[in-house]
Amino acid sequence: MTVTLKDFYADWCGPCKTQDPILQELEEDLDDRLSVEKINVDERQDVANEYQVRSLPTLIVEDEDENIVERFVGVTQREDIEDAVERAEA
Template sequence: MKGDFSKIVNGKTPVLVDFHAEWCGPCKAQSPIIDDLAKEVNGKVRIIKIDIDKNQPVAQRYNVKGVPTLALFKEGQIVWRQSGVQSKAQLMAVITQHT
């Protein structure tokens, strides 16, 4: 993973984390939604993708059991978390509510 995860999620900018895996079918469906969302929320929220197989300590620290799991961090705290594929509208609503 590029950068220090703790440093990223503890920053002033809210961070949406997409915990995913290469082998996960629903993750492949979530990916273009996340990419599209990133273009729309540019600057308001930072979006990062975490491959749970390559970043097992981070996945374990946040008890990620299923993928995709999305979590919104605000100054280091999880303010929202959901497993399963989320629509762009659902994610926009969460971001709007917490920013």
């Protein structure tokens, strides 16, 4: 079972750059359990609107049925994301 993490970001967003290494590390460590989908809001405004993204970075954790398990706004610590991934797998 794979959990999806949608990472809504923009190239000009400073906090998004802070979030990036945390997500890269998590994706490597949870390789077969987590799929990170990066969504540039400047290029994919339609998707950002669909998910009602108002601030960056926004992280949305979805279970395998695409149900939203958790939404994080702002730079989020690894432990909080890991907890959400575990809940999505349950």
